[in-house]
Amino acid sequence: MDIRISGVTKIFEGDIVALDGVYLSVGAGEFVYLVGTTGSGKTTLLRVISREVLPTKGQVLVGEFDLRRIRYNDLAYYRRDLGIVFQDFRLLPHLTVFENVAFILEAMGVPPKEVRDRSGFILERVGMWHRRFLRPPQLSGGEQQRVAIARAIVNAPAILLADEPTGNLDPRTSDEIVQLLTSINASGTTVIMATHNQYLVDAYRHRVVEVHRGRIIRDEPQGRYMADVDL
Amino acid sequence: MSTFRYLMRDTFRLLFRHWGMSLLTLFSISAVFFLLGASSLLSLNARHLLDNVEGQLTVQAYLKAGTDLAAARDKVQSFGNIVQITSVTPDEALERLKARLGNRAEVVTLLGDNPLPPTLEIRVERASHVPPLARRLVAMAEVDDVVYAGGLAEKLSRLSSFVGRLSMAILVIAIVAAVMVLFNTVRMAVYSRRDEIHVMLQVGATQTYVALPFVLQGMLLGMAGAALAALTLLKGYASAVDVLASTMPFLQFLRDGALLARLGVVLVGAGISLGWIASWLAVVRFIRAAMKPL
Numbered sequence A: 001m002d003i004r005i006s007g008v009t010k011i012f013e014g015d016i017v018a019l020d021g022v023y024l025s026v027g028a029g030e031f032v033y034l035v036g037t038t039g040s041g042k043t044t045l046l047r048v049i050s051r052e053v054l055p056t057k058g059q060v061l062v063g064e065f066d067l068r069r070i071r072y073n074d075l076a077y078y079r080r081d082l083g084i085v086f087q088d089f090r091l092l093p094h095l096t097v098f099e100n101v102a103f104i105l106e107a108m109g110v111p112p113k114e115v116r117d118r119s120g121f122i123l124e125r126v127g128m129w130h131r132r133f134l135r136p137p138q139l140s141g142g143e144q145q146r147v148a149i150a151r152a153i154v155n156a157p158a159i160l161l162a163d164e165p166t167g168n169l170d171p172r173t174s175d176e177i178v179q180l181l182t183s184i185n186a187s188g189t190t191v192i193m194a195t196h197n198q199y200l201v202d203a204y205r206h207r208v209v210e211v212h213r214g215r216i217i218r219d220e221p222q223g224r225y226m227a228d229v230d231l
Numbered sequence B: 001m002s003t004f005r006y007l008m009r010d011t012f013r014l015l016f017r018h019w020g021m022s023l024l025t026l027f028s029i030s031a032v033f034f035l036l037g038a039s040s041l042l043s044l045n046a047r048h049l050l051d052n053v054e055g056q057l058t059v060q061a062y063l064k065a066g067t068d069l070a071a072a073r074d075k076v077q078s079f080g081n082i083v084q085i086t087s088v089t090p091d092e093a094l095e096r097l098k099a100r101l102g103n104r105a106e107v108v109t110l111l112g113d114n115p116l117p118p119t120l121e122i123r124v125e126r127a128s129h130v131p132p133l134a135r136r137l138v139a140m141a142e143v144d145d146v147v148y149a150g151g152l153a154e155k156l157s158r159l160s161s162f163v164g165r166l167s168m169a170i171l172v173i174a175i176v177a178a179v180m181v182l183f184n185t186v187r188m189a190v191y192s193r194r195d196e197i198h199v200m201l202q203v204g205a206t207q208t209y210v211a212l213p214f215v216l217q218g219m220l221l222g223m224a225g226a227a228l229a230a231l232t233l234l235k236g237y238a239s240a241v242d243v244l245a246s247t248m249p250f251l252q253f254l255r256d257g258a259l260l261a262r263l264g265v266v267l268v269g270a271g272i273s274l275g276w277i278a279s280w281l282a283v284v285r286f287i288r289a290a291m292k293p294l
Helices: A042-049 A072-079 A097-107 A112-125 A141-153 A171-186 A198-203 B002-017 B019-055 B069-077 B090-111 B127-138 B150-192 B194-202 B207-247 B257-291
Strands: A003-012 A016-026 A031-035 A057-062 A082-085 A159-163 A190-195 A207-212 A215-220 B058-063 B082-088 B119-124 B143-147
Touching: A003 A042, A016 A042, A016 A215, A031 A042, A031 A171, A031 A198, A042 A057, A042 A159, A042 A190, A072 B194, A072 B207, A082 A141, A097 A112, A097 A141, A097 B194, A112 A141, A141 A159, A141 A171, A159 A171, A171 A190, A171 A198, B002 B019, B002 B207, B019 B127, B019 B150, B019 B207, B019 B257, B058 B069, B058 B127, B069 B082, B069 B119, B082 B090, B119 B127, B127 B143, B150 B194, B150 B207, B150 B257, B194 B207, B194 B257, B207 B257
Parallel strands: A031 A190, A031 A207, A082 A159, A159 A190
Antiparallel strands: A003 A016, A003 A057, A207 A215, B058 B119, B058 B143, B082 B119
Protein backbone atom coordinates (compact mmCIF):
# COMPACT_ATOMS: atom_id res chain seq x y z
CA MET A 1 0.00 0.00 0.00
CA ASP A 2 1.37 3.38 -1.01
CA ILE A 3 0.97 6.36 1.29
CA ARG A 4 0.51 9.78 -0.32
CA ILE A 5 0.22 12.80 1.95
CA SER A 6 -0.42 16.08 0.10
CA GLY A 7 -0.37 19.52 1.73
CA VAL A 8 -1.54 18.25 5.11
CA THR A 9 -1.96 20.83 7.84
CA LYS A 10 -3.25 20.06 11.30
CA ILE A 11 -4.17 22.84 13.70
CA PHE A 12 -5.33 21.72 17.16
CA GLU A 13 -7.49 23.78 19.50
CA GLY A 14 -5.73 26.89 20.70
CA ASP A 15 -4.20 27.47 17.25
CA ILE A 16 -1.47 24.90 17.86
CA VAL A 17 0.00 24.06 14.47
CA ALA A 18 1.14 20.42 14.64
CA LEU A 19 1.61 19.91 10.89
CA ASP A 20 2.10 22.66 8.37
CA GLY A 21 1.74 21.77 4.71
CA VAL A 22 3.32 18.31 4.77
CA TYR A 23 3.96 16.42 1.52
CA LEU A 24 5.22 12.84 1.82
CA SER A 25 5.06 9.72 -0.33
CA VAL A 26 5.99 6.29 1.01
CA GLY A 27 6.07 3.36 -1.38
CA ALA A 28 4.99 -0.17 -0.48
CA GLY A 29 7.73 -2.10 1.37
CA GLU A 30 9.79 0.96 2.38
CA PHE A 31 11.35 1.49 5.80
CA VAL A 32 11.21 5.15 6.84
CA TYR A 33 12.54 6.80 9.97
CA LEU A 34 10.63 9.89 11.06
CA VAL A 35 13.09 11.92 13.04
CA GLY A 36 12.85 15.22 14.84
CA THR A 37 12.78 16.77 18.27
CA THR A 38 9.96 16.23 20.74
CA GLY A 39 6.88 18.17 19.60
CA SER A 40 8.09 18.42 16.01
CA GLY A 41 5.00 16.63 14.64
CA LYS A 42 6.22 13.03 14.19
CA THR A 43 3.48 11.46 16.30
CA THR A 44 0.79 13.63 14.72
CA LEU A 45 1.94 12.50 11.29
CA LEU A 46 1.70 8.84 12.34
CA ARG A 47 -1.75 9.49 13.83
CA VAL A 48 -2.86 11.13 10.60
CA ILE A 49 -1.92 7.91 8.80
CA SER A 50 -3.79 5.79 11.37
CA ARG A 51 -6.69 8.24 11.05
CA GLU A 52 -6.76 9.06 14.74
CA VAL A 53 -6.17 12.65 13.68
CA LEU A 54 -8.10 14.30 10.88
CA PRO A 55 -6.12 16.94 8.94
CA THR A 56 -7.44 20.46 8.98
CA LYS A 57 -6.32 20.76 5.37
CA GLY A 58 -4.82 18.52 2.72
CA GLN A 59 -5.27 14.98 1.48
CA VAL A 60 -4.12 11.59 2.78
CA LEU A 61 -4.39 8.60 0.44
CA VAL A 62 -3.38 5.16 1.71
CA GLY A 63 -3.85 2.51 -0.95
CA GLU A 64 -7.43 2.91 -2.10
CA PHE A 65 -8.54 4.81 1.00
CA ASP A 66 -8.99 8.58 1.12
CA LEU A 67 -8.71 9.13 4.87
CA ARG A 68 -10.61 12.42 4.90
CA ARG A 69 -13.65 10.76 3.38
CA ILE A 70 -13.48 7.27 4.80
CA ARG A 71 -16.73 6.06 6.43
CA TYR A 72 -16.89 4.64 9.96
CA ASN A 73 -17.61 1.15 8.68
CA ASP A 74 -14.69 1.22 6.24
CA LEU A 75 -12.33 2.57 8.89
CA ALA A 76 -12.33 -0.82 10.67
CA TYR A 77 -11.29 -2.55 7.43
CA TYR A 78 -8.65 0.07 6.70
CA ARG A 79 -7.11 -0.38 10.14
CA ARG A 80 -6.77 -4.11 9.57
CA ASP A 81 -4.03 -3.18 7.11
CA LEU A 82 -2.18 -1.23 9.78
CA GLY A 83 -0.10 -2.37 12.72
CA ILE A 84 0.65 0.16 15.44
CA VAL A 85 3.41 0.02 18.06
CA PHE A 86 3.51 2.58 20.86
CA GLN A 87 6.33 3.79 23.07
CA ASP A 88 4.34 2.78 26.16
CA PHE A 89 3.39 -0.63 24.65
CA ARG A 90 -0.33 -0.38 25.61
CA LEU A 91 -0.67 -4.08 26.33
CA LEU A 92 -3.74 -5.23 28.25
CA PRO A 93 -2.49 -6.09 31.73
CA HIS A 94 -5.17 -8.66 32.61
CA LEU A 95 -4.50 -10.78 29.51
CA THR A 96 -1.57 -13.15 29.06
CA VAL A 97 1.07 -12.56 26.40
CA PHE A 98 -0.66 -15.08 24.16
CA GLU A 99 -4.11 -13.54 24.71
CA ASN A 100 -2.77 -10.05 24.02
CA VAL A 101 -1.72 -11.20 20.57
CA ALA A 102 -4.62 -13.56 19.89
CA PHE A 103 -7.44 -11.13 20.64
CA ILE A 104 -6.54 -9.03 17.59
CA LEU A 105 -7.30 -12.01 15.35
CA GLU A 106 -10.41 -12.85 17.35
CA ALA A 107 -11.69 -9.32 16.82
CA MET A 108 -11.47 -10.01 13.10
CA GLY A 109 -13.43 -13.22 13.39
CA VAL A 110 -10.53 -15.57 12.59
CA PRO A 111 -11.36 -19.22 13.51
CA PRO A 112 -9.88 -20.45 16.83
CA LYS A 113 -7.39 -22.92 15.32
CA GLU A 114 -5.97 -20.28 13.00
CA VAL A 115 -5.80 -17.85 15.92
CA ARG A 116 -3.72 -20.38 17.88
CA ASP A 117 -1.43 -21.16 14.96
CA ARG A 118 -0.83 -17.58 13.85
CA SER A 119 -0.38 -16.21 17.38
CA GLY A 120 2.06 -19.01 18.20
CA PHE A 121 4.02 -18.41 15.02
CA ILE A 122 4.32 -14.67 15.64
CA LEU A 123 5.34 -15.14 19.27
CA GLU A 124 8.06 -17.54 18.10
CA ARG A 125 9.19 -14.96 15.57
CA VAL A 126 9.58 -12.19 18.16
CA GLY A 127 11.13 -14.64 20.65
CA MET A 128 8.32 -14.55 23.19
CA TRP A 129 6.77 -18.01 22.86
CA HIS A 130 8.39 -19.17 26.10
CA ARG A 131 6.72 -16.25 27.91
CA ARG A 132 3.25 -16.80 26.47
CA PHE A 133 1.52 -17.56 29.81
CA LEU A 134 2.87 -14.49 31.60
CA ARG A 135 1.06 -11.19 31.93
CA PRO A 136 2.59 -7.86 30.81
CA PRO A 137 3.51 -6.63 34.33
CA GLN A 138 5.68 -9.76 34.71
CA LEU A 139 7.77 -8.82 31.63
CA SER A 140 10.69 -6.45 31.10
CA GLY A 141 10.25 -3.35 28.93
CA GLY A 142 11.97 -4.98 25.97
CA GLU A 143 9.84 -8.08 26.29
CA GLN A 144 6.68 -5.99 26.47
CA GLN A 145 7.71 -4.16 23.31
CA ARG A 146 8.29 -7.48 21.55
CA VAL A 147 4.79 -8.56 22.51
CA ALA A 148 3.43 -5.20 21.30
CA ILE A 149 5.21 -5.75 17.97
CA ALA A 150 3.84 -9.28 17.78
CA ARG A 151 0.36 -7.88 18.35
CA ALA A 152 0.91 -5.26 15.65
CA ILE A 153 2.02 -7.73 12.99
CA VAL A 154 -0.06 -10.79 13.80
CA ASN A 155 -2.73 -9.78 11.29
CA ALA A 156 -0.03 -9.37 8.60
CA PRO A 157 -0.60 -5.65 8.05
CA ALA A 158 0.65 -3.89 4.95
CA ILE A 159 1.94 -0.98 7.03
CA LEU A 160 3.52 -0.93 10.48
CA LEU A 161 3.55 2.39 12.33
CA ALA A 162 5.95 2.50 15.30
CA ASP A 163 5.92 5.56 17.52
CA GLU A 164 9.18 5.74 19.47
CA PRO A 165 9.24 1.95 19.97
CA THR A 166 12.65 2.13 21.62
CA GLY A 167 11.94 5.24 23.68
CA ASN A 168 11.75 3.36 26.98
CA LEU A 169 14.40 0.73 26.25
CA ASP A 170 18.12 0.33 26.90
CA PRO A 171 20.52 0.48 23.88
CA ARG A 172 20.95 -3.27 23.51
CA THR A 173 17.22 -3.96 23.62
CA SER A 174 16.65 -1.05 21.24
CA ASP A 175 19.05 -2.71 18.80
CA GLU A 176 17.08 -5.95 19.02
CA ILE A 177 13.78 -4.15 18.43
CA VAL A 178 15.08 -2.35 15.30
CA GLN A 179 16.53 -5.61 14.01
CA LEU A 180 13.12 -7.15 14.50
CA LEU A 181 11.40 -4.28 12.66
CA THR A 182 13.95 -4.58 9.86
CA SER A 183 13.21 -8.27 9.48
CA ILE A 184 9.49 -7.50 9.38
CA ASN A 185 10.18 -4.92 6.68
CA ALA A 186 12.22 -7.48 4.74
CA SER A 187 9.10 -9.63 4.49
CA GLY A 188 7.31 -6.83 2.61
CA THR A 189 5.65 -4.73 5.32
CA THR A 190 6.06 -0.97 5.03
CA VAL A 191 7.54 0.33 8.29
CA ILE A 192 7.37 3.94 9.44
CA MET A 193 9.21 4.45 12.70
CA ALA A 194 9.30 7.69 14.65
CA THR A 195 12.48 8.04 16.70
CA HIS A 196 15.00 10.48 18.01
CA ASN A 197 17.65 7.83 18.57
CA GLN A 198 20.44 8.91 16.21
CA TYR A 199 22.54 5.83 16.94
CA LEU A 200 19.81 3.55 15.57
CA VAL A 201 19.27 5.75 12.52
CA ASP A 202 22.99 5.56 11.77
CA ALA A 203 23.37 1.89 12.57
CA TYR A 204 20.43 0.59 10.55
CA ARG A 205 20.34 2.54 7.33
CA HIS A 206 16.94 3.37 5.89
CA ARG A 207 15.20 6.39 4.41
CA VAL A 208 15.12 9.29 6.87
CA VAL A 209 12.46 12.02 6.95
CA GLU A 210 13.12 14.85 9.36
CA VAL A 211 10.22 16.87 10.76
CA HIS A 212 10.69 20.25 12.37
CA ARG A 213 7.87 22.48 13.63
CA GLY A 214 5.33 20.57 11.62
CA ARG A 215 7.23 20.71 8.33
CA ILE A 216 9.40 18.18 6.54
CA ILE A 217 12.80 19.78 6.31
CA ARG A 218 14.83 16.79 5.09
CA ASP A 219 14.06 13.60 3.18
CA GLU A 220 17.18 11.44 2.79
CA PRO A 221 17.01 8.22 0.79
CA GLN A 222 18.36 4.98 2.26
CA GLY A 223 22.12 4.71 2.54
CA ARG A 224 23.01 8.40 2.86
CA TYR A 225 25.39 9.33 5.67
CA MET A 226 23.25 10.56 8.57
CA ALA A 227 25.72 12.07 11.00
CA ASP A 228 24.75 15.61 10.00
CA VAL A 229 21.13 15.06 10.81
CA ASP A 230 20.37 17.02 13.92
CA LEU A 231 17.97 14.97 16.04
CA MET B 1 -19.48 -19.11 14.06
CA SER B 2 -16.13 -18.35 15.67
CA THR B 3 -17.18 -14.71 16.03
CA PHE B 4 -20.27 -15.87 17.92
CA ARG B 5 -18.08 -17.97 20.25
CA TYR B 6 -15.79 -15.02 20.97
CA LEU B 7 -18.80 -12.80 21.61
CA MET B 8 -20.34 -15.24 24.07
CA ARG B 9 -17.02 -15.75 25.83
CA ASP B 10 -16.48 -11.98 26.16
CA THR B 11 -20.06 -11.51 27.38
CA PHE B 12 -19.59 -14.04 30.17
CA ARG B 13 -16.18 -12.56 30.99
CA LEU B 14 -17.89 -9.20 31.42
CA LEU B 15 -20.55 -10.72 33.66
CA PHE B 16 -18.11 -12.59 35.87
CA ARG B 17 -15.18 -10.17 35.92
CA HIS B 18 -17.34 -7.74 37.92
CA TRP B 19 -19.58 -10.38 39.46
CA GLY B 20 -20.45 -8.19 42.47
CA MET B 21 -21.70 -5.46 40.16
CA SER B 22 -23.57 -8.02 38.05
CA LEU B 23 -25.25 -9.44 41.14
CA LEU B 24 -26.20 -5.98 42.38
CA THR B 25 -27.67 -5.14 39.00
CA LEU B 26 -29.53 -8.44 38.88
CA PHE B 27 -31.23 -7.77 42.22
CA SER B 28 -31.92 -4.11 41.40
CA ILE B 29 -33.52 -5.06 38.10
CA SER B 30 -35.42 -7.81 39.84
CA ALA B 31 -36.79 -5.35 42.42
CA VAL B 32 -37.82 -2.89 39.71
CA PHE B 33 -39.56 -5.59 37.68
CA PHE B 34 -41.22 -6.95 40.81
CA LEU B 35 -42.70 -3.51 41.35
CA LEU B 36 -43.72 -3.35 37.73
CA GLY B 37 -45.35 -6.79 37.86
CA ALA B 38 -47.08 -6.04 41.16
CA SER B 39 -48.58 -2.84 39.76
CA SER B 40 -49.72 -4.78 36.68
CA LEU B 41 -51.37 -7.38 38.92
CA LEU B 42 -53.06 -4.63 40.94
CA SER B 43 -54.35 -3.08 37.75
CA LEU B 44 -55.50 -6.43 36.35
CA ASN B 45 -57.29 -7.30 39.59
CA ALA B 46 -58.97 -3.90 39.76
CA ARG B 47 -60.10 -4.36 36.15
CA HIS B 48 -61.32 -7.88 36.96
CA LEU B 49 -63.26 -6.62 39.97
CA LEU B 50 -64.78 -3.76 37.99
CA ASP B 51 -65.74 -6.11 35.18
CA ASN B 52 -67.59 -8.28 37.67
CA VAL B 53 -69.43 -5.34 39.22
CA GLU B 54 -70.07 -3.67 35.89
CA GLY B 55 -71.44 -6.91 34.51
CA GLN B 56 -74.20 -6.69 37.09
CA LEU B 57 -75.04 -3.01 36.50
CA THR B 58 -78.55 -2.68 35.06
CA VAL B 59 -80.48 0.37 33.90
CA GLN B 60 -84.25 0.03 34.22
CA ALA B 61 -86.39 2.10 31.86
CA TYR B 62 -90.08 2.22 32.84
CA LEU B 63 -92.15 2.87 29.74
CA LYS B 64 -95.48 4.67 29.48
CA ALA B 65 -98.55 2.48 29.51
CA GLY B 66 -99.49 1.17 26.11
CA THR B 67 -95.98 1.59 24.64
CA ASP B 68 -94.95 -0.98 22.05
CA LEU B 69 -92.19 -2.86 23.95
CA ALA B 70 -90.59 -4.38 20.85
CA ALA B 71 -90.32 -1.00 19.08
CA ALA B 72 -88.86 0.65 22.18
CA ARG B 73 -86.39 -2.20 22.58
CA ASP B 74 -85.19 -1.84 18.96
CA LYS B 75 -84.73 1.88 19.44
CA VAL B 76 -82.64 1.41 22.62
CA GLN B 77 -80.61 -1.36 20.99
CA SER B 78 -79.39 1.16 18.39
CA PHE B 79 -77.76 3.33 21.10
CA GLY B 80 -74.67 1.11 21.23
CA ASN B 81 -72.53 -0.28 24.11
CA ILE B 82 -75.49 -2.49 25.06
CA VAL B 83 -74.74 -6.01 26.24
CA GLN B 84 -78.28 -7.20 26.80
CA ILE B 85 -81.89 -5.87 26.84
CA THR B 86 -84.63 -7.75 28.61
CA SER B 87 -88.23 -6.73 27.89
CA VAL B 88 -90.58 -7.13 30.85
CA THR B 89 -94.32 -6.88 30.15
CA PRO B 90 -96.64 -5.63 32.93
CA ASP B 91 -97.86 -9.20 33.44
CA GLU B 92 -94.32 -10.53 33.79
CA ALA B 93 -93.54 -7.72 36.21
CA LEU B 94 -96.56 -8.67 38.29
CA GLU B 95 -95.51 -12.32 38.35
CA ARG B 96 -92.06 -11.31 39.53
CA LEU B 97 -93.58 -9.18 42.27
CA LYS B 98 -95.71 -12.07 43.42
CA ALA B 99 -92.74 -14.39 43.42
CA ARG B 100 -90.78 -11.93 45.49
CA LEU B 101 -93.61 -11.49 48.02
CA GLY B 102 -93.92 -15.28 48.45
CA ASN B 103 -96.63 -16.08 51.05
CA ARG B 104 -97.90 -12.52 50.92
CA ALA B 105 -98.44 -12.60 47.14
CA GLU B 106 -102.17 -12.27 47.62
CA VAL B 107 -101.80 -8.62 48.57
CA VAL B 108 -101.29 -7.78 44.89
CA THR B 109 -104.98 -8.63 44.30
CA LEU B 110 -105.75 -5.53 46.37
CA LEU B 111 -104.20 -3.45 43.60
CA GLY B 112 -107.07 -4.24 41.25
CA ASP B 113 -105.84 -3.65 37.67
CA ASN B 114 -102.15 -4.32 37.10
CA PRO B 115 -100.51 -0.90 37.74
CA LEU B 116 -96.99 -2.00 36.75
CA PRO B 117 -95.54 -0.43 33.57
CA PRO B 118 -93.79 -2.26 30.76
CA THR B 119 -90.06 -2.19 31.44
CA LEU B 120 -86.73 -2.53 29.62
CA GLU B 121 -83.84 -3.89 31.69
CA ILE B 122 -80.61 -2.87 30.01
CA ARG B 123 -77.06 -4.09 30.73
CA VAL B 124 -74.12 -2.10 29.33
CA GLU B 125 -70.42 -2.92 28.76
CA ARG B 126 -68.89 -0.41 31.17
CA ALA B 127 -70.00 1.58 34.18
CA SER B 128 -69.03 4.74 32.30
CA HIS B 129 -71.67 3.96 29.67
CA VAL B 130 -74.52 4.13 32.19
CA PRO B 131 -74.94 7.92 32.70
CA PRO B 132 -75.04 8.81 28.95
CA LEU B 133 -77.47 5.95 28.32
CA ALA B 134 -79.71 7.15 31.15
CA ARG B 135 -79.71 10.65 29.66
CA ARG B 136 -80.77 9.33 26.24
CA LEU B 137 -83.48 7.14 27.79
CA VAL B 138 -84.93 10.07 29.75
CA ALA B 139 -85.14 12.03 26.50
CA MET B 140 -87.25 9.29 24.82
CA ALA B 141 -90.97 10.06 24.57
CA GLU B 142 -91.86 6.43 25.36
CA VAL B 143 -89.95 6.43 28.66
CA ASP B 144 -91.70 7.43 31.84
CA ASP B 145 -88.84 6.99 34.32
CA VAL B 146 -85.27 5.65 34.47
CA VAL B 147 -83.74 3.95 37.50
CA TYR B 148 -80.05 3.08 37.79
CA ALA B 149 -77.31 3.03 40.38
CA GLY B 150 -75.91 6.30 39.06
CA GLY B 151 -73.57 7.05 41.98
CA LEU B 152 -72.07 3.58 41.98
CA ALA B 153 -71.60 3.63 38.23
CA GLU B 154 -69.75 6.93 38.33
CA LYS B 155 -67.59 5.89 41.28
CA LEU B 156 -66.62 2.68 39.54
CA SER B 157 -65.79 4.60 36.41
CA ARG B 158 -63.56 7.01 38.36
CA LEU B 159 -61.86 4.15 40.25
CA SER B 160 -61.14 2.35 37.01
CA SER B 161 -59.60 5.45 35.52
CA PHE B 162 -57.49 6.09 38.67
CA VAL B 163 -56.11 2.54 38.75
CA GLY B 164 -55.25 2.85 35.07
CA ARG B 165 -53.36 6.11 35.64
CA LEU B 166 -51.56 4.76 38.74
CA SER B 167 -50.39 1.70 36.83
CA MET B 168 -49.18 3.87 33.97
CA ALA B 169 -47.22 6.09 36.39
CA ILE B 170 -45.61 3.05 38.04
CA LEU B 171 -44.84 1.62 34.61
CA VAL B 172 -43.03 4.79 33.52
CA ILE B 173 -41.06 5.08 36.79
CA ALA B 174 -40.11 1.38 36.67
CA ILE B 175 -38.95 1.61 33.05
CA VAL B 176 -36.82 4.68 33.74
CA ALA B 177 -35.33 3.04 36.85
CA ALA B 178 -34.55 -0.20 35.00
CA VAL B 179 -32.91 1.64 32.10
CA MET B 180 -30.80 3.75 34.47
CA VAL B 181 -29.60 0.75 36.49
CA LEU B 182 -28.68 -1.22 33.37
CA PHE B 183 -27.16 1.84 31.67
CA ASN B 184 -24.86 2.48 34.65
CA THR B 185 -23.78 -1.14 34.97
CA VAL B 186 -22.88 -1.40 31.30
CA ARG B 187 -21.21 2.01 31.36
CA MET B 188 -18.99 0.86 34.24
CA ALA B 189 -18.12 -2.30 32.34
CA VAL B 190 -17.29 -0.20 29.27
CA TYR B 191 -15.16 2.12 31.39
CA SER B 192 -13.27 -0.78 32.97
CA ARG B 193 -12.40 -2.06 29.49
CA ARG B 194 -11.75 1.29 27.83
CA ASP B 195 -8.11 0.48 26.99
CA GLU B 196 -9.10 -2.81 25.45
CA ILE B 197 -11.84 -1.08 23.43
CA HIS B 198 -9.38 1.56 22.17
CA VAL B 199 -6.90 -1.13 21.09
CA MET B 200 -9.64 -3.18 19.43
CA LEU B 201 -10.86 -0.17 17.46
CA GLN B 202 -7.30 0.70 16.48
CA VAL B 203 -6.64 -2.73 15.07
CA GLY B 204 -9.80 -2.88 13.01
CA ALA B 205 -12.53 -4.45 15.13
CA THR B 206 -15.93 -3.29 13.89
CA GLN B 207 -18.19 -1.21 16.14
CA THR B 208 -20.66 -4.08 16.24
CA TYR B 209 -18.02 -6.57 17.36
CA VAL B 210 -16.87 -4.26 20.14
CA ALA B 211 -20.40 -3.33 21.24
CA LEU B 212 -22.11 -6.72 21.14
CA PRO B 213 -20.65 -8.28 24.33
CA PHE B 214 -21.80 -5.24 26.30
CA VAL B 215 -25.22 -5.30 24.68
CA LEU B 216 -25.55 -9.03 25.38
CA GLN B 217 -24.46 -8.39 28.96
CA GLY B 218 -27.27 -5.83 29.37
CA MET B 219 -29.81 -8.12 27.74
CA LEU B 220 -28.83 -11.11 29.90
CA LEU B 221 -28.97 -9.05 33.10
CA GLY B 222 -32.34 -7.59 32.06
CA MET B 223 -33.69 -11.02 31.21
CA ALA B 224 -32.41 -12.72 34.38
CA GLY B 225 -33.63 -9.88 36.62
CA ALA B 226 -37.08 -9.87 35.03
CA ALA B 227 -37.33 -13.68 35.13
CA LEU B 228 -36.42 -13.72 38.82
CA ALA B 229 -39.03 -11.03 39.49
CA ALA B 230 -41.70 -12.86 37.45
CA LEU B 231 -41.09 -16.16 39.26
CA THR B 232 -41.15 -14.55 42.70
CA LEU B 233 -44.19 -12.47 41.87
CA LEU B 234 -46.33 -15.22 40.37
CA LYS B 235 -45.41 -17.70 43.12
CA GLY B 236 -46.11 -15.08 45.79
CA TYR B 237 -49.33 -14.01 44.08
CA ALA B 238 -50.73 -17.55 44.06
CA SER B 239 -50.12 -17.89 47.81
CA ALA B 240 -51.45 -14.40 48.57
CA VAL B 241 -54.66 -14.98 46.60
CA ASP B 242 -55.31 -18.24 48.47
CA VAL B 243 -55.03 -16.44 51.81
CA LEU B 244 -57.06 -13.39 50.71
CA ALA B 245 -59.80 -15.47 49.13
CA SER B 246 -60.36 -17.38 52.35
CA THR B 247 -60.48 -14.21 54.46
CA MET B 248 -62.44 -12.06 51.96
CA PRO B 249 -64.66 -14.47 50.02
CA PHE B 250 -66.79 -11.60 48.65
CA LEU B 251 -63.87 -10.39 46.48
CA GLN B 252 -63.21 -12.08 43.17
CA PHE B 253 -59.43 -12.26 42.50
CA LEU B 254 -57.90 -12.92 39.14
CA ARG B 255 -56.89 -16.57 38.78
CA ASP B 256 -56.52 -16.84 35.02
CA GLY B 257 -53.36 -18.97 34.67
CA ALA B 258 -52.87 -18.16 30.98
CA LEU B 259 -53.12 -14.43 31.63
CA LEU B 260 -50.63 -14.64 34.51
CA ALA B 261 -48.22 -16.66 32.36
CA ARG B 262 -48.54 -13.98 29.65
CA LEU B 263 -47.69 -11.34 32.25
CA GLY B 264 -44.53 -13.30 33.12
CA VAL B 265 -43.54 -13.51 29.46
CA VAL B 266 -44.19 -9.79 28.98
CA LEU B 267 -42.00 -8.97 32.00
CA VAL B 268 -39.12 -11.10 30.69
CA GLY B 269 -39.56 -9.60 27.20
CA ALA B 270 -39.49 -6.11 28.71
CA GLY B 271 -36.32 -7.04 30.66
CA ILE B 272 -34.56 -8.14 27.48
CA SER B 273 -35.72 -5.08 25.52
CA LEU B 274 -34.77 -2.58 28.22
CA GLY B 275 -31.40 -4.33 28.68
CA TRP B 276 -30.78 -4.02 24.97
CA ILE B 277 -31.75 -0.34 24.78
CA ALA B 278 -29.85 0.72 27.92
CA SER B 279 -26.63 -1.13 27.08
CA TRP B 280 -26.71 -0.03 23.43
CA LEU B 281 -27.03 3.60 24.53
CA ALA B 282 -24.15 3.18 27.01
CA VAL B 283 -21.70 1.48 24.68
CA VAL B 284 -22.42 3.19 21.37
CA ARG B 285 -21.84 6.65 22.79
CA PHE B 286 -18.44 5.52 24.09
CA ILE B 287 -17.44 3.83 20.84
CA ARG B 288 -18.47 6.81 18.72
CA ALA B 289 -16.41 9.09 20.95
CA ALA B 290 -13.43 6.69 20.82
CA MET B 291 -13.57 6.49 17.02
CA LYS B 292 -13.94 10.19 16.46
CA PRO B 293 -10.66 11.57 15.08
CA LEU B 294 -9.02 14.53 16.76
